[in-house]
Amino acid sequence: MLLNLSVLKDNPGGTIPFEVVLDLHELAFGGCCPATEPVTAVGEVRNTAGVYVMRGTVRTTLHGPCDRCARDVDKPVEFPLHAVLTAELAGEDGEEDPWTFLLEEGCADLDDIVTTTFVLSMDSKFLCKEDCKGLCCRCGKDLNDGPCGCRPETDPRLAVLQQLLKK
Numbered sequence: 001m002l003l004n005l006s007v008l009k010d011n012p013g014g015t016i017p018f019e020v021v022l023d024l025h026e027l028a029f030g031g032c033c034p035a036t037e038p039v040t041a042v043g044e045v046r047n048t049a050g051v052y053v054m055r056g057t058v059r060t061t062l063h064g065p066c067d068r069c070a071r072d073v074d075k076p077v078e079f080p081l082h083a084v085l086t087a088e089l090a091g092e093d094g095e096e097d098p099w100t101f102l103l104e105e106g107c108a109d110l111d112d113i114v115t116t117t118f119v120l121s122m123d124s125k126f127l128c129k130e131d132c133k134g135l136c137c138r139c140g141k142d143l144n145d146g147p148c149g150c151r152p153e154t155d156p157r158l159a160v161l162q163q164l165l166k167k
């Protein structure tokens with residue numbers, strides 16, 4: 001969806017509200033596509049001394065298996081959206097700010113901005129909870145339900161030491 005910002009041009013301090021709903025279910029993160037529900041973004045664009053500043057919130061509920069324990073997770077998420085919209089990219093050093101977006105004929109490409117915000121805000125790991133203990137690598141038990149019966153591995157350095165002491 002394109003948001004026409006031309007009315008902001010001669011209106012310092014003016015704002016334009018926006019609301020967009022995107023389908024991002026094809027976006028894959030670590031082999032799964034957790035954005036099975038619509039992704040909504042609401043906010044406004046403000047003309048701040050000639051600079052168009054976009055602020056808002058991106059919300060959805062993610063679904064997928066936890067990266068550590070493989071449990072199915074429903075995870076409501078909320079990401080802040082804060083972008084600067086500009087008619088031309090300044091900076092000749094080629095350093096691109098991911099939060100700066102080009103206007104196209106006075107319009108902001110909401111789909112592009114919201115998708116970028118979503119991708120950059122996603123955690124690299126998809127976990128059921130921050131401190132998920134995961135599965136035991138030996139018996140496969142879900143360690144969130146309590147410890148398993150496996151003995152802890154002996155530190156290989158300790159084993160060497162024991163060998164030496166025996167002699």
Ligand SMILES: [Zn+2]
Pocket residue numbers: 066067068069070071127128129132133134
């Ligand atoms: Zn988990």
Ligand SMILES: [Zn+2]
Pocket residue numbers: 136137138139140141148149150
């Ligand atoms: Zn175990």
